Amino acid sequence: MIIYKVCPNADYQAAKDTGLYAGMPIDHEDGYMHFSTAAQLSETLEKHFSGQSDLVLLYVDAERVENHLKWEPSRGGDLFPHLYSELNIAHVLKTHALETDENGQFILPDDIR
Numbered sequence: 001m002i003i004y005k006v007c008p009n010a011d012y013q014a015a016k017d018t019g020l021y022a023g024m025p026i027d028h029e030d031g032y033m034h035f036s037t038a039a040q041l042s043e044t045l046e047k048h049f050s051g052q053s054d055l056v057l058l059y060v061d062a063e064r065v066e067n068h069l070k071w072e073p074s075r076g077g078d079l080f081p082h083l084y085s086e087l088n089i090a091h092v093l094k095t096h097a098l099e100t101d102e103n104g105q106f107i108l109p110d111d112i113r
Helices: 009-018 025-030 038-049 062-068
Strands: 002-008 055-061 069-073 079-083 092-100
Touching (some): 002 038
Antiparallel strands (some): 002 055
16 A cells, blocks of 8 residues: 655655654654555645645655554544654655646546545
8 A cells, every 4th residue: 555745845855864754743742654545645735735835745654664654533533644654765765746727626536636
């Protein structure tokens, strides 16, 4: 199963140099890194990233991080993947630069729709 992390492109580029991504400020505050499933991604983008630009979507194989991954209830009781460690950049299968349409809605890649 693939899980997804949205982050600023600059943060991801910096993490590539060190090999580890420590997450965003909200991840540090909550004590774990927030991820989404494909079904949860649109709402996550709308709720937490509306109006932001230069974002990148990280595709991560949940099995590769499962020792530090917990599925915990969040919005509406839906189970979300939370990573209780830094993300090893080697576990990022691929990335996608997120863009918006003329209405400011994020355009998801074809393999997620």
